[in-house]
Amino acid sequence: MAQAAxxxxxxIAVIGGSGLYQLDHSAPAGTFPIxxxxxxxxxxxxxxxxxxxxxxxxxxxxxxxxxAPHRINYRANLWALHQAGVDIVIAVNAVxxxxxxxxxxxxxxxxxxxxxxxxxxxxxATGAHALDKHVDFTWPYDRDLARTFDAAAAMLDLPVHRxxxxxxxxxxxLETAAEIRRMQRDGCxxxxxxxxxxxxxxxxxxxRYACIALVVNRAAGLGGGxxxxxxxxxxxxxxxxxxxxxxxxALPQLIGGSD
Ligand code: HPA
Numbered sequence: 265m266a267q268a269a270x271x272x273x274x275x276i277a278v279i280g281g282s283g284l285y286q287l288d289h290s291a292p293a294g295t296f297p298i299x300x301x302x303x304x305x306x307x308x309x310x311x312x313x314x315x316x317x318x319x320x321x322x323x324x325x326x327x328x329x330x331x332a333p334h335r336i337n338y339r340a341n342l343w344a345l346h347q348a349g350v351d352i353v354i355a356v357n358a359v360x361x362x363x364x365x366x367x368x369x370x371x372x373x374x375x376x377x378x379x380x381x382x383x384x385x386x387x388x389a390t391g392a393h394a395l396d397k398h399v400d401f402t403w404p405y406d407r408d409l410a411r412t413f414d415a416a417a418a419m420l421d422l423p424v425h426r427x428x429x430x431x432x433x434x435x436x437x438l439e440t441a442a443e444i445r446r447m448q449r450d451g452c453x454x455x456x457x458x459x460x461x462x463x464x465x466x467x468x469x470x471x472r473y474a475c476i477a478l479v480v481n482r483a484a485g486l487g488g489g490x491x492x493x494x495x496x497x498x499x500x501x502x503x504x505x506x507x508x509x510x511x512x513x514a515l516p517q518l519i520g521g522s523d
Contacts, residue, residue: 269296269309269348276518277309277320277350278511279341281458282358283478283500285323287511288314298344301392302385303337307344316515320350324458333435333457339385342465352409352518353466355459355475356507357430358500360483360491362444363453365425368499371417371506372454372477373410374430375403378447379460381434386461388468395468404463409474409518416514422506428453430477432460441485455483476510478503 278287293313297306310321322341325331345353361367389397410426417424431452433439439447439455447455454477466473480499481491 266298266347269298274311274318274320274519275350276352276515277322277345277348277354279353279355279462280321280323281356282325282329282480283504284356284507285327285329286310287312287319287321287508290314293318296348298347300340300343300347302340302343307337307340309344309348314512314515316512317519319515320345320348324462334381334384336458337385338461338465339388342462342469342471343388346469346471351471353471353473354409354511354518355462355473356511357456357458357475357477358480358496359430359454359456359477360438360481361453361479362431362448362455362483362486363428366428366454366479368479368481368495369503370425370479371422371503371510372425372428372479373413374405374428374454374459374475374477375407375410375426376428377404377430377432377459377463378450378452379432379464380447381432381460383434384461386464388465399464399467401464401467404467404473406472406474409472412517413474413476413510413514416517417510420509420513422510424510425453428477430459430475431455433457438491439484444483444485447483454479476507478507
């Protein structure tokens, strides 16, 4: 099945987060179960044939959003994408806003990250594969991909924030106000639960990785009240249309430049 997947020309994958369970609204052109050494069950990749071109799609929380951030099998997901021949991964993540400008609805292309997660299977370098144990991670996100998204956003007249620092917490609970104050002191601009180990694993496999983050709430203690599910759901609904538009505008350039 991995060979059959590799034969599908596209080398681009989108990993969807909360609120993005499909790239386009059309039915996928096919689904490919990819077996990996990291799970008994296969990872199911959807091939989507969008107006902008073909791309793999993988919803990291599952199609029914049943997998919590700390339970996601990040290694199986990234391994499956690599097996399918993917070399560009676009991650979509819902986040909380910490910096003043990171208000609900803002689109962010982070440039740096700080990893606060613990206990997750975070590396392929376990001795089973001939992998470099100390990959360079100075710039965790691919800067050329971020430039491509920035240009696509400008074409659409869509404001995006560049240069942000993404702090990745363990979840699944949201943070305390004091934790957010600490993250603020650390220099985090946004906070999410799924950016790591995904970005690090992509780097270990030599895949280019970019993140489009959508702010869906002010982080704990900054919004003048509790974070409510209804508010988050509203901003997810409103914002994902813009995320899709940005993906569709950038996809032809990614496809054109992936060889
Ligand atoms: N914290 C962590 N993860 C999140 C948040 C948040 O406030 N909002 C959306 N994902």
